[in-house]
Amino acid sequence: MEGRVSAVNTPAHTRLTRRKSYGRNCMESPVVFWQTPGHLTTLGTRIPTSRGAARSRNITSKVDPEQLALLVKHEWKLAYVTPLYRFQHTQLKLYSKHLTAFILAEKQQGVAIEVGLEAGFKVTLSTIHGMAETEEDAETVFIQIHSKPTFGADALKPVWRGWLTCVNGDGEYLRSLPPDFVSLPLFCSSGSESLTSLVRVWFERTFDCNFGSLFLNSTTLNWLAALWTGCHPTSNIRFLKLSWTMPTQPSLDIMYTVNPQDAWELWNSIHTEDSAEGRIHIDEVQRFMNGLETHFFRHFKIYLSAGTLTKVATSLGSAHHEGKIKIGSSDYIDTLLTLLTECALHRTPV
Amino acid sequence: MALLAPYTKIPEPNTATILLVESEEKFQSRLADAIVQRENDAIVNVRLARRLPLPVENSETRPRVDLVVFIVNLLSEHSLQVVENSLSHLRSDFFLGKVCFMVTDARCGALTQERLLSVKKLAASHRCPLICAEHQTEDGVAMAASRLLTLLKVSAGLSPVATTALYLSTLTRCTVPSELDED
Numbered sequence: 001m002e003g004r005v006s007a008v009n010t011p012a013h014t015r016l017t018r019r020k021s022y023g024r025n026c027m028e029s030p031v032v033f034w035q036t037p038g039h040l041t042t043l044g045t046r047i048p049t050s051r052g053a054a055r056s057r058n059i060t061s062k063v064d065p066e067q068l069a070l071l072v073k074h075e076w077k078l079a080y081v082t083p084l085y086r087f088q089h090t091q092l093k094l095y096s097k098h099l100t101a102f103i104l105a106e107k108q109q110g111v112a113i114e115v116g117l118e119a120g121f122k123v124t125l126s127t128i129h130g131m132a133e134t135e136e137d138a139e140t141v142f143i144q145i146h147s148k149p150t151f152g153a154d155a156l157k158p159v160w161r162g163w164l165t166c167v168n169g170d171g172e173y174l175r176s177l178p179p180d181f182v183s184l185p186l187f188c189s190s191g192s193e194s195l196t197s198l199v200r201v202w203f204e205r206t207f208d209c210n211f212g213s214l215f216l217n218s219t220t221l222n223w224l225a226a227l228w229t230g231c232h233p234t235s236n237i238r239f240l241k242l243s244w245t246m247p248t249q250p251s252l253d254i255m256y257t258v259n260p261q262d263a264w265e266l267w268n269s270i271h272t273e274d275s276a277e278g279r280i281h282i283d284e285v286q287r288f289m290n291g292l293e294t295h296f297f298r299h300f301k302i303y304l305s306a307g308t309l310t311k312v313a314t315s316l317g318s319a320h321h322e323g324k325i326k327i328g329s330s331d332y333i334d335t336l337l338t339l340l341t342e343c344a345l346h347r348t349p350v
Numbered sequence: 351m352a353l354l355a356p357y358t359k360i361p362e363p364n365t366a367t368i369l370l371v372e373s374e375e376k377f378q379s380r381l382a383d384a385i386v387q388r389e390n391d392a393i394v395n396v397r398l399a400r401r402l403p404l405p406v407e408n409s410e411t412r413p414r415v416d417l418v419v420f421i422v423n424l425l426s427e428h429s430l431q432v433v434e435n436s437l438s439h440l441r442s443d444f445f446l447g448k449v450c451f452m453v454t455d456a457r458c459g460a461l462t463q464e465r466l467l468s469v470k471k472l473a474a475s476h477r478c479p480l481i482c483a484e485h486q487t488e489d490g491v492a493m494a495a496s497r498l499l500t501l502l503k504v505s506a507g508l509s510p511v512a513t514t515a516l517y518l519s520t521l522t523r524c525t526v527p528s529e530l531d532e533d
Contacts, residue, residue, distance in 0.1 A: 217462040218427070247374060247426070306374070306428035346463070 048342070050281045054227045054335040062130035068330045070142065071128075074161065076188035077196070078214040078323040080344040081164060083181040084207035089139055092125040095206075099123045102202045103145070103195070120148030122156060133167050133334060136174035138182050140165040145195060160191030162199060167337035170345055185344035186337070187211060188325070214323045214347055218309040219282075220339060221319060226285040227335055228314040230271065232264040235331055236315070242292070243311035244304050254304070256296060260314075266291050354404060355441040356448050359414040366506035367395040367413045368498065372421035373432040375400060377454055377485045381421075384495035392508050394499070402436035416506035417448055419498060421483075424455045424465050434472065447515030448505045449478045451524070452494065454485045473524035480524040 060068060100123040107121075124144045131140040142163045146156035164184035166174075174183055189196045200211045228237055240263045246252040270291070271284045293304040310321045317328040317336060325340070327333055368385065370378040375398070382396040395413055404412070418440065423429045433451075440449065451473045456466060473480040481497055484490025501522075502508075505515040 219462045219464055247376070303428050305431065306426050308425055 048282075050279045051223070051227075051339075053278045053280050054231050054332045055278075059130075059330055059333060063128060064130075067126075067128045067142065068333075070144075070161065071163070071333070072327045072330055074190045075324055075326050076190050078216075078325060078340065078344075079187040079189070079200075079211045080185055080214045080347045081187045081203070082210045082348055083177055083183040083185075084203070084209050086180050087182040087184075087207050089127055089141070092127065092141070096123050096125045098206070099125070099143075099199070099202050103198050106198055106201075121159075122146045122148060128163070131165060131167060131334075131337070133338070134169075134171065136171050137166045137169055138184050141184065143199065145191070145199075160189070160195040160199075162187065162189035162191070162196070165337060165341070167334055167341050169341050173345060185348055186214075186341050187344075212347065212349075214340075214344055216319055216321050216323060216325075216343060218321070220343055221309050221312045221321060222285050222289050223282075223339060224319050224336070225312045226267065226271075226280065226288050227339075228312070228316050228332070229260075229263045229267045229288070230280070231316060231332055232260050232267075235329070236260065237263075238315040239313075241311070241313040241318075242309065244307040245310050246302070246307040252307075253310075254302070254307070256292070256304075258292065263292075352403070352406065352409065353439055353441045354402065354415065354418075354444070356415065356443050361414050361416075361506070362393075364391075364508070365393040365395065365413070366416050366502050366508055367397060368417045368419065368502050369397045369399060369415045370419050370421060371399045371402060371433070371436060372423070373400050373429045374423055374426065376423070377421055377483075377491075380485070380491055381483075381495060381498075384491045385499060388492065388495050389499055392503070392506075394502070401432050402439035415448075417450060417498070417502045418444060419450050419452055421452045421454065422469050424453050424462070424469070425458060427465065430465060430469065437472075437476065445476050445478065447517075447519035449476065450498070450501055451478055451480045452483050452498075453480065454483050456482045457484070467526075470524055470526050474526045477519060477523045479519065479522040 100121055103121050103123065122145070124146075126142050126144075128140040128142050132138065140163055143161070144158060145160035147159045148156060165186050165188070166184050167186075169183060169185065177183055189199070203209055204211065225240065225242065229240055231237060237260045240258040240260055242256040242258070244254040244256070246254060267288055270287050271280060296302065296304050308321065312319050313326075315328050316332055318326045319336075325336070327336065370381060372378040378398050382398060385396055386394060397412070397415070420433045420436065421429075422433055451469060453466065453469055470480060479501070481494065483494035485494070501518070504513050504518045
């Protein structure tokens, strides 16, 4: 089976996952509506009810600080990726060349004579070592596109960045993949949409995978709010900002900024440190959010739960429900990426 | 506080009454229009409510309710909470085939999966059917209306075939796969 390179191999991984498929998958979404109710994904409906509290870990000892600096301070657009077929971390140089050629070819399509300043592109793919947490996690791949100005020998200008990662992915699922597949379920990109789609198309053609947009639902955002608030004693989160959109006519956006100390005291009253070895249960998260919502109701008589939670932000980072994140500090990056990897795996169709 | 009961009033001939409960009031009026326009044979009364219990004032003139539909908008936690609270204001006879759950926005990509799951569990524990409806297109509303009418005719006893509400509900009620029941 290993020797054959054919399309026959591809559906094999569909069958290997334990759940049956209703035959609806791999469809690019018209905006948000693509999911059938009760839609089956790689992880099925196994939604974890508890997770470890965020712990500050000195990640700079594991990961090159320069590479880490590339990940923070940018706004990343999230997407999920199905497993890559025959992707090899040792071939990154070759992939860089192919991707460069592909982007150039696509950009020059229909142009008789090369015009414009952005005549050349240089693509570099590199591995960020040390991001992986478990044995099963594949190493993170970072993609950078620089434009070469035609005139003058100026330095290369970075125009696009993206990375594929997997942190603490579901072990059972990752082990069930056939040996030729590499799962890097989370794709983050920052830069022009046209370049993003070119990179996506190249990956889809080369590694027979599929990209789809990743939304962060309110449960994920609730988790982030609670996990980040729990970090306050060790690393000052400065503020806890929550945004809601209410379904009124015209729609009403509510920004709710909580003093970090107050938020932490509320969290501390709900979550007791010594219970269950630093695990946080979903009920605690729900009670924390309910506490914040009740407080708001007491003052403004508005049920926040009637609206949609759209954004959670602290100084450690921010997350938007349309699938945009910003990493403010590298200290708790693995907690964030673990959560996002899990979301991506939940969205990946079977 | 009076519970809403299904059998305390005498039914009108060739008449069925459906009660749509939705806290947001976004979908129910369009659905009501579609239901009324679709039905030609029988007289269908559609009653709208934001939550249960219903007000005491009109309880005398209110017709007998044959089917209660709880509409849950999956994008909002509040609408689920309202439905959960409303359920306790129904007499238990209603759950013998005269209650139905309907969810909207189930196809939305930004959906919280847990909420759909908890609605499913709610419907399964009350032995009620769960219908997924598309509220953004005309076709979707019409389809939702026709599905509700099918249920309504049976529960109001208007169905020419000898099907009872209890019998239908044992066939259509929502079940949650056993693997999800573990916790």
